Amino acid sequence: MSTFRFQALKEAAGRKPVKVEELDRKSVIFGSNVFNDKAMRQYLTPEAYQAVKNAVQHGTKIDRRLADYIAIGMKEWALSKGVTHYTHWFQPLTGATAEKHDAFFETSLDGSDPVEKFGGSQLAQQEPDASSFPNGGIRNTFEARGYTAWDPTSPAFIYGTTLCIPTVFVSYTGEALDYKTPLLRALHAVDEAATEVCRYFDKNVKKVTATLGWEQEYFLVDAALAASRPDILLTGRTLLGHASAKGQQLEDHYFGSIPTRVLNYMRDLENECMLLGVPVKTRHNEVAPNQFELAPIFEETNLAVDHNSLLMDVMQKVAERHDFKVLFHEKPFKGVNGSGKHNNWSMATDTGVNLLSPGKTPMSNLQFLTFFINTIKAVYKNEALLRASIATASNDHRLGANEAPPAIISVFIGQQLTKVLEELEGVSSGKLSPEEKTDLKLNVVGKIPDVLLDNTDRNRTSPFAFTGNKFEFRAVGSSANCANAMTILNAIVARQLRDFKKEVDALIDGKGMKKDDAIFNVLREYIKETKNILFEGDGYSEAWEQEAAKRGLSNHKTTPAALKAKVSEDALKLFEELGVMNHVEVEARYEIELEEYTKKIQIEGRVLGDIARNHVIPTAIRYQNVLIENVKGLKEIFGSEFEKIGREQIALIKEISEHISEINSKVEEMTEERKKANALDNAEAMAHAYCEKVKPYFDIIRNHCDKLELLVDDEIWTLTKYRELLFTR
Template sequence: MNTITNVFGTDVFNDSVMKARLPKETYRQLQRTMKEGKHLDNAVANVVANAMKDWAVEKGATHFTHWFQPMTGITAEKHDSFITPTNDGRVILEFSGKELIQGEPDASSFPSGGLRATFEARGYTAWDPTSYAFIKDKTLCIPTAFCSYGGEALDKKTPLLRSMEAINRQAVRILKLFGDQNITSVKTTVGPEQEYFLVDKDLYDKRPDLIYTGRTLFGAKPPKGQELDDHYFGTIKSKVAAFMDDLNQSLWKLGVLAKTEHNEVAPAQHELAPIFTTTNIATDHNQLTMELMQRIAKKHGMICLLHEKPFAGVNGSGKHNNWSISTNTGKNLLEPGDTPHENAQFLLFLCAVIKAVDDYQDLLRISVASAGNDHRLGANEAPPAIVSMFLGTELTDILDSIEKGEQYGTKEKELWKVGVHILPRFPKDTTDRNRTSPFAFTGNKFEFRMLGSSDSIACTNMMLNTAVAESLRQFADVLENATDFNETLHDLIQDTIKKHKRIIFNGNGYDESWVQEAEKRGLLNLKTTPDCLPYYINEKNIKLLTEHKVLTETEIHARYEIILDNYSKTLNIEAVTMLDMAKKDLLPAFSAYTKQLSDTLLAKKEAAPGVDCSYEEEQIKKVSGLCGSMYQKTKGLEESLMALVHREYDELEKAKYYRTEVFQAMNDLRIVADEIENVMDRKLYPYPNYGDLLFGVR
């Protein structure tokens, strides 16, 4: 059996493969392109493409594809073979630099928010040389950005790459002021923890709601859920362990740094966590991880559910975005140091993040907005919809002492001053973790816990990078004009803490008192997607994204429209699925149960007049009453959908209508149906129940 070290990266055209297969000068020029963004001329591109093709063909590849991430939230690929015909009726295998650098998929059928009309089909994919090509299913996959004929971004990766450049520019400005001349580039790094559910495939195939929507639209709570906390970190079942092993092997071959795996809190729930890597590569890897999870689960007779809330009453699934900032010299800018110089720098970058999260809390909330995540936020270990930051007691006390100009602790006799006095040692694990905090400092990184499990991490990191870039830009503008750097630095940090400390909250985010406290502080509580989306097109947010050249105003409005449209369509699919299940399966099953009770009642009375029939009589009355109520709720849901047909709505009005009217009608229908399930004959219930699904994988 191959060891991990022998297997890792074997399906990736990585640096070691490039060194071995490319001429030295070609390799050097490609490295300049990857690290510095230098233009790669056609002659060099041709050499790289040919070497890439030869390597891929040796590994069994027959096709290549530009692998991109449209606004659907999943990946897209169009496969072309390497074959080129010859004059003698045969073929040769070719792959040109032009084909490597640019592709032309049809752009008309992807979500564009009005950027493209159906008859305007042309779109372009452009190679992202900072993310390695890889082989998947005998196809050479080339990570790319995706844009329209007019140059507008139609994907999630292009703005992410732009945001990485924005924070790089501003962070390097700051570091030069600290005298760090060896630092030429700064990159954000991410380690996204991925939660998911595994259910038995045979059971899944009998649930239309799971098939069409990814979550259960009906289902009563089973006798046992997660109350005993016996699943969390528990022994992994053999079938699940086999899946995890297969998944790890596949991910390692693709260079994905899969590190940690364990059972999560809810029955049938699990987690995979990777090691940190550069943000755009981490984004690619997370998309691959989700795709392979779903594919490999089927090989093992299971289905991987990535919906944020596939089951009511137990934990939903999130994706914890562990974010940090690193330099080309390997320095983590969010790690406290040992000298006044290092700690002043750490505090400045810390304050940049604090300011960014406070100033752009609305954009961070928008970055995780979806119909699925609306079910999850604020319940069962997911953070609330109010964005706040957890720093821990010790670091918060240090910031308080800076703000007030007071000494920190008992050892320092003079007033604490940034850049003059040393920051007390601040070990990475000096504070407890706060699972209710949306944005928590964990020693040398921030853990943003609001993402849903099916989300691409691109949007969140694009927003976060850009917001922090803006803080750093403002800081650099002040410091570059300072007559006394240390004095100005101290005042800048002190002023930032005073103005933005409202975003820091170390308490219980689930406590109702926090909702009231957050409102007093002026923090936003945007509970649903329709609540937060209008902030996307606020003037301050448009200014941020356009000034840093991350999105144009046109692209911002397009994404606003896309997310609203997706929200409404998601709820519509769910509502129509509910109606289909209620009318074709559930109501007939409940009626059949009533008939069974009635037949039993009549048979008993005929066989033994005067015998006690109270069970049957009471059940008939109860189930019949509930069936009548369910029928009315079904009609109510139908009517709420029909109302959309007879009235014109703009996209925001439509989304709000789905959230208030349609969503409420869906909940009303489910409550009654689940109540009947709890009292009826299990054999007559038409679908696998929650107990089957949550405990069905043996």
């Protein structure tokens, strides 16, 4: 066994459980490090406090004079907790968070009069280098200026000794260079559209908030073992490795007893989350060995996205204290389940109503059906765009891989709700008579509460499923920023609700229909139009692929193919009309996502080639030489009888030689294809070249490497094996 691998295994085996002292009750410590309502009341003047509340609730702009008062209060609160620095915390299009720390400490020009200083200008705006972040050509290298601007709807928080201020990130010319800005615009659009529709049912509704509850799946690997694998360190996944004899086939890990060391990590993480106001609630073992899940209580979408981005950073930092490495990659290990981040989405009014939850009265059920059916219509009209929202190089490994939904977007609503829609569709067309309307409400709509919450089954193969009082977008990848999917989902629902209101108003104003009759007429047409997106069966089956094609549904299995929907004429029109993104921002993001895909495949190709030639082949040759010496010895001892005795050894030497030869030739061919792809000057063409010409070599090279892992003596194999990575806890 290689010294490095031996040392890593020895280190992992010698880990002692880290004791984690429980802090006070979670309800007591929750949000202690957040500049929340309680802290603002204590540290802000009444006028400054109200300015923040108005900004959060009504989108009112905060006066610069009041920003100074807010900054002073925020600084005093932070200093009282031992904070020394502040940073604008933002989410550039790298997929990670970004921060630049500045000290509160300042002095005069001559070095005298030291003071802790933080004013409204520092709170409201900073100037990071926009050209050094992905920008899709919006900023050239010599055009570096960009701005971060305070987002008061997401409260500031303290991590370590730094005050973190959530911000948006835009270019000098105003284009969004982050995930948060388009999300905030989409949330504003769905608020306006949903509020207008809500007023058909309740005139008191003044605001609708999109809510999100994410489920974060992840793998934990011992830090020493992870460090012994170059592929994990550089790509976040294993590019080769033979399956362990025992994997997940016994189904003994899911919801099993949480290992002590892992539980200590989880408790430490939860304490950090409580202090940061991240309302984590659920923890459990997932299906694959060393795979786990964490989920929070639902929150307003913008805050939920911030909390998930923050959580992923905190998870890595806490893992270091416990000698773990967290893997967020959607498919870090071949042959076992990958990881997703289910996005549970709904909408709630400022009057306390979940718009996707059935009510107990005919009117509330009509409201439920309105938002339920409009969401289905939005997905139906924009299924390719929704697929594009979750397209990444890493998620391509997971979609349709028997543990995640397929790349075909469909909607699952369950048998009971399917029957409800069928009954609604069956009502005679035209204006409803009072008798028909009464019968419809009592005998169809009124039944929904009895069948929906407990009698709607779940379909794990569905990418977009209704689960009682929310829709679950199951296809989002575990490493993704939720904002990407949530921006598009909220945008398509916002446009659909706008269109719905126009149609209903046209029937009311133009044809003199009563409001309820008009709503039912429009909804009934939507039910007829959207049947093709509804699917209750096995999403993994070939029959569904064929059926989906007949229904006209897209099936983009790779990221380069899926992303094209983002720059379609309809998508550009959608984003422009809603004010979510202009064509420059959309096209820049398309360019960035294509480049990210290309770079990830490029890095994986390089790493795979390096490991194959620098680890696998030398180790195989070393073992082959041992066999050759053995054969020579046998020949000396047995002479003429050697042919009968040494046949197996000779065959083994030949088999190893064949695998070595294939690895060498395929790595060479893959390298040549990379060179050809790199010579292309078009991001789209390059991404397709890497996808279709370079990536196919990965499985071929891996197959030969994995065969050698089975043939070569375990004592000299340099790479930590799957059984060690997945079962060392």
